[in-house]
Amino acid sequence: MKNISILGSTGSIGTQTLQVIRNNPDKFKIIAISGNNNIDLLLKQIDEFKPRYVAVFKEEKAKKLKQKITGSHTKVLCGISGLREISTLDEVDVLVTAVVGNVGLIPTLDAIKAKKTIALANKETLVTAGELVMEEARRNEVNIIPVDSEHSAIFQCLQGNDIKEVNKIILTASGGPFRGFKKEELVNAKAVDALKHPNWSMGRKISIDSATLMNKGLEVIEAKWLFDMDIEKIDVIVHPQSIIHSMVEYIDGSILAQLGITDMKVPINYALTYPKRIESKTKRLDFQKFCQLTFEKPDKNTFPCLDLAYNALDIGGTMTAVLNAANEELVLKYLNNKIKFYDIPNRIEKAMKKHNLIRKPNLDDIIEADKNTREYINKSF
Numbered sequence: 001m002k003n004i005s006i007l008g009s010t011g012s013i014g015t016q017t018l019q020v021i022r023n024n025p026d027k028f029k030i031i032a033i034s035g036n037n038n039i040d041l042l043l044k045q046i047d048e049f050k051p052r053y054v055a056v057f058k059e060e061k062a063k064k065l066k067q068k069i070t071g072s073h074t075k076v077l078c079g080i081s082g083l084r085e086i087s088t089l090d091e092v093d094v095l096v097t098a099v100v101g102n103v104g105l106i107p108t109l110d111a112i113k114a115k116k117t118i119a120l121a122n123k124e125t126l127v128t129a130g131e132l133v134m135e136e137a138r139r140n141e142v143n144i145i146p147v148d149s150e151h152s153a154i155f156q157c158l159q160g161n162d163i164k165e166v167n168k169i170i171l172t173a174s175g176g177p178f179r180g181f182k183k184e185e186l187v188n189a190k191a192v193d194a195l196k197h198p199n200w201s202m203g204r205k206i207s208i209d210s211a212t213l214m215n216k217g218l219e220v221i222e223a224k225w226l227f228d229m230d231i232e233k234i235d236v237i238v239h240p241q242s243i244i245h246s247m248v249e250y251i252d253g254s255i256l257a258q259l260g261i262t263d264m265k266v267p268i269n270y271a272l273t274y275p276k277r278i279e280s281k282t283k284r285l286d287f288q289k290f291c292q293l294t295f296e297k298p299d300k301n302t303f304p305c306l307d308l309a310y311n312a313l314d315i316g317g318t319m320t321a322v323l324n325a326a327n328e329e330l331v332l333k334y335l336n337n338k339i340k341f342y343d344i345p346n347r348i349e350k351a352m353k354k355h356n357l358i359r360k361p362n363l364d365d366i367i368e369a370d371k372n373t374r375e376y377i378n379k380s381f
């Protein structure tokens with residue numbers, strides 16, 4: 001039996017993680033869950049999974065929840081301290097980081113120090129502070145198992161092989177809902193259309209990131225840190241069907257790929273059961289339906305976010321934290337119809353140009369760069 005704590009149990013990854021756990025009550029037990037706004041769903045989750053703890057980020061929401069569950073055996077925690085507490089509980093074996101945004105960073109670092117296995121969906125953690133997080137994981141001999149579909153694919157393709165024999169890794173990108181569009185067609189692109197991902201049903205922030213191709217940029221950075229891979233060895237190819245989740249090319253020319261339907265329960269399952277696999281009732285890939293697998297070059301001119309991410313990674317230090325913070329703030333504004341599609345890359349570029357780089361940052365430097373960038377973005381509108 002593995003004891004699980006989830007940061008972000010009310011979101012897309014969080015609810016799918018609970019589905020995997022619901023399907024395997026003999027293998028997993030929920031110890032703690034957490035959310036931000038969605039108290040109604042948290043109530044249902046408390047009722048079903050009877051966790052010992054629930055952490056709610058917003059204080060007023062935590063108070064409301066407390067009133068609704070008086071007499072329950074579930075303890076309500078709040079704020080960042082609540083997230084930190086449920087990440088380090090003695091009885092927890094695995095922390096699933098399914099929150100969106102950089103709020104995942106500090107609880108994840110705490111969990112690593114407390115020697116918890118990390119099932120990592122929250123890519124912003126590695127984009128913001130990948131070097132520090134991976135150093136901490138190595139120091140504490142903690143496994144960070146990717147949940148992100150591309151990284152789970154790469155992780156699976158690496159099993160039983162020597163990482164030194166990898167020639168490159170190839171991240172597949174769907175191209176998003178605006179694949180094939182030209183710049184002039186996207187100037188006035190609306191968030192409501194950007195949210196319509198062709199293949200995956202996901203949270204709002206990552207859906208916008210997919211539409212700008214920033215998601216792939218963030219995933220390049222995530223791959224660099226997870227697999228300790230040089231930037232020159234990380235390629236992106238557009239594969240509109242999202243059937244091949246990613247590939248690894250070895251020095252002998254062999255390419256290993258992981259394929260499957262677009263269902264995040266598959267990589268979540270693997271992250272929770274690694275190194276073993278367990279029976280799952282997810283739909284199977286039917287090759288007679290998906291008879292075409294196609295590939296094309298990413299359109300870096302129409303979608304400048306991908307190059308911005310490569311540049312930030314190449315510059316290094318605090319620059320990827322700046323890229324991430326600027327992107328988070330701008331995506332929120334775009335979702336609220338406050339800015340236009342190209343304000344996202346344009347303002348990120350400005351924030352990166354303005355930033356005073358720290359090449360070998362500590363955690364405080366990273367937190368400061370993140371904070372200053374958010375202030376800069378918000379002041380500039």
Ligand SMILES: NC(=O)C1=CN([C@@H]2O[C@H](COP(=O)(O)OP(=O)(O)OC[C@H]3O[C@@H](n4cnc5c(N)ncnc54)[C@H](OP(=O)(O)O)[C@@H]3O)[C@@H](O)[C@H]2O)C=CC1
Nearest residue numbers: 008010011012013035036037038057099100121122202203
């Ligand atoms: N969805 C997917 O298929 C994939 C997602 N990922 C990554 O996984 C992470 C989660 O994505 P996704 O599930 O789509 O996102 P969602 O927006 O669906 O869910 C986000 C979760 O985080 C919680 N949350 C939001 N803000 C805060 C905060 N300040 N403090 C505490 N909790 C907070 C939300 O709570 P509430 O709902 O209660 O407000 C919710 O539980 C992201 O980093 C994303 O990039 C990676 C690969 C695939």
Ligand SMILES: CC(=O)[C@@H](O)[C@H](O)COP(=O)(O)O
Nearest residue numbers: 148149173174175176210215
């Ligand atoms: C499911 C998942 O892992 C997402 O990151 C997904 O891959 C987004 O798709 P694109 O960014 O390729 O459009």
Ligand SMILES: [Mn+2]
Nearest residue numbers: 148149150219
């Ligand atoms: Mn992904």
